Amino acid sequence: MTTDPVTQRLLRQALPVVTTLASLLLVVTLAGALYFGRDILVPVALAILLSFVLVPAVRALRRLRVPRAAAVLLVVLLAFGMLGAVGSLIAREAAQLAADLPRYSLTLRDKITALRAATAERGGLSDTFSGFFDMAEEIGKELQPPAAKTDSDSQLGTAERPMQVEIHAPRSGVLKTLGSVAGGVLHPLATLGLILLFTIFILLQREDLRNRAIRLAGSSDLRRTTAAIDDATSRLSRFFIAQLILNVAFGLVIGVGLWFIGVPSPILFGVIAGISRFVPYVGAVISAVLPLAIAVAVDPGWSMAIQVAILFLIVEPIAGHVVEPLLYGHSTGISPVAVILAATLWTFLWGPIGLLLATPLTVCLVVLGRHVERLWFLDVILGDRPALGPQEIFYQRMLAGDPAEAIDQGRLFLKERALVTYYDEVVLAGLRMAQEDAARGMLDRERQGEVGAGFRAVVETLGQARKRGLPRRSRKPVGAEAEAAFAAVGPDRRAAGIVLRPEDLAPAWRGGSAVLCVPSGGAFDEAATLMLAQTLSRHGLGARVAPSNVLRDGLPEAERPAMICFSYLDPISLSQIRLTIRRARKAAPGVTILVGFWRERDPASLGRLRRAISADLLVTSLSDALDAALERAQAGGTPAAAPVLRAAE
Incomplete structure (x- = not known):
């Protein structure tokens, strides 16, 4: 290793640049791994999140003495059966809605025509909305079914009718056709199978995976690491279950409301609303767009669309600002900026699935950052707690x-x-x-x-x-x-709520200057002394701040205080403190001397320090000073049998 000072200085200067480049390389590598490995990582992430939801059910069956394997299989199969039923319901409702769309296009076209006529009467608005109306009419024409061929059309000659030319791709072979069809079917099935497999093994090997996580997080302090991991997993499980219950209830209320309003396919829109609400901030807004559009197309008037808008404007604030805080606190623990960045990043990496998983995955990272010491930076970057104390x-x-x-x-x-x-x-x-x-x-x-x-x-x-x-x-x-x-x-502290009345005080403590607060003369001691005087005054004791030279010439009998408090933010030499205390006792014989060392110290060192400076009271916090002053003021200022020592606990 070289000892050249110039080389060492250059290495120290280059170290931040090298660290930054290494961090950027690590981030790019992780992003690439997440993007190119999404076919494997997406099922793993979904299985982990699903396991958090299913763990309480498995534990309940285990308490009923059901074997672990049977409990896991039963819970997983039941969960996937429910998901399959919901998926088939969505497919059936979507097919029905698609079949009915051409009928709704006629109402939509009539409404657009009426709006065009209404805006034409208002002059400038017609030009403003003409492009929108033209686009809406084109959409309506596309939704219309092809017109049936009439007899008059068949009598037209070829000269009057344009020739239609259709270009067909050459027929592909049987194997190629089967491959394209199988690829579209097998890929979702393979993903579903991976999710099922990973979920089963995560639930079966939960304790083993926990031990491995403890080993990675740090096994030097098993008690602390185990408590952190268990607390993190329990918090995540409670959060995901609460979020699932809330979103299911939200979708159910929306679906029932749309059914009462008369919107077609209310089940489909209710399921979409419940799923979309997993996307923070914009999920509920996105889920309201499609039923609003259908309401506009179905109803010749505007009452149905207005009712749909009112439904979402009422249900979403109640769910987000009333029910959600009761279930899992005022927020997810993620800062709003982190939510937006996470949604953008995970959508870029994993597509629509990443958008749905953005908040749960980020919550996992924040919880781990708060409980695992090596991952503390995740809480600082993503959490909503202040980064500084x-x-x-x-x-x-x-x-x-x-x-x-x-x-x-x-x-x-x-x-x-x-x-x-x-x-x-x-x-x-x-x-x-x-x-x-x-x-x-x-x-x-x-x-x-x-x-x-x-x-x-x-x-x-x-x-x-x-x-x-x-x-x-x-x-x-x-x-x-x-x-x-x-x-x-x-x-x-208890004394923070005590305010003494004049009749509660001993005669020597009833004056407006019963306590004299003297700063040491440091740059910041004046502020500390002012806080001490304010604290005592707010609790019924007359206190004032005086410069240190007030004790040099002695104090008149009329201005003699019952207590003198010296404030030291950073104590000077003990000999100087002893000299100051002797001067105070000479200026005001019989006065109680309190010294405030506003530093954290252990009680043993404070005891030695008090004996060295011969003070009556020694404190390290304003609360301790308040306790001591209130005690002396009520006791009449008489010295106790033994000097009082109040150290910050």
Whole structure:
């Protein structure tokens, strides 16, 4: 291996390019394999998805002590029998509709003629729609059956009648004819046979396939990997069953509604509606086009078409926005952009079958990305969850100089959680990230000032929100980022809902400056200290922020606080902290000293640190500081038998 610095530098510079090219080559290779291997991969994908639906039925039979092989065969044959019955029903209804289409063409032509006459009376509209009407008339003529030959036609001479010339391809041999017919019949049968075979073996070898998946995902932590795989398969099974039930019910309602309206072949259109709804966003719209067209062609008026449109406009929103969230959540877990891209990609690779399989396959990938550590990137690319945590999103807004968006997200958060929870879990965590970047030299002094100003703007604005009590519980949607923040931070602490009245406080704590909050002087400590003062004030304790030099000359008796809180986002030397605490005790004898180290530390190190600096209270979160202050305020500020240590748990 070479040690030439120039060569090593060139290799480091070329590494991103090589990685990008390798990734592109891998993507192209996978796409080619999916495209050219679709004859095998499509049956496998269909069999896997079908197995997710059939697993609960197999488990139910197994609980009844039915042998595995018999249970699998019974369930699979029953499922394929139902699919075959549905297919034959679709074929029969489609044949009947095709036979009736010529009759509907006469009504359609009369309606087009009436529309042409109506638009001709309106001047410019006639030119606008003339091309559409001409095209519709041509379609109507094509749908009409050929006119029967009359006696007058037979009496016409050859001179008056144009000669018709027909060109016929030469007759093919018997073997070629049989080959073309057999190819059209055998290919679907072979695909169906492969799906049947793969489904049976997947259900029979489910545990063995699970073990192999665990081995591929990583067998170093069997408990975690097994739990992830089992959870992923159970989630997928529940999702596909719920989606199947919903879409079948949707098709049934549409079919019954079309039957009441009087649209021909309602069973066919109901089945098409149920199948089309597997295609997200546009499936229901596509399924409404054909029955609308038939309604226009069948009814001389427009009442049937209007009723069909109303039926779809009522049933689809109820299914999509009421029933669907109750069955499997507010969404499939896929981002809208990912749904569109997946539908486009799978349609290009596998045709119409790929369009139907796009959402289920993408759901599989997202679930695996959330549960299998090696596939985490799939959740980031395809999932609907925010790619960044609430703390990272907040800090990114500060770096981008956009505190307004952070304020909006904070207000959404405050609809469900307390301000102290938001400060602890989001803003304070963002301050830690900023402090770490500053310590690594990634933020110069000017940049630190800009970011610190953004933090202070957010804190000052959110501090002017509702001053007392718990947050209002809102039932309105709050967005994906706020929902993810709620899930990440968890519930509020008990003290978040406590607001003390003046009569609940000891005499020394009833003043407007009972708590003096002093920042350490760092670039971001002022924002942390302001959050501490706001938190205490919102819960009934008078608190104010004062500069560090306020203690140098002592405090007058009238301004003496009951507690002094020192805020350290990134602690300086312990000797400097001890000097600051001694100065505070000299300026206000008998005062309670609380030191806030806004960093994650283990309780043992916190205990040693508290003893080293001789503080009464040592906390690492605003919630802990609030608990300690409320306890002292109600107890009259008397020191406890042993110093209180409150570490973040």
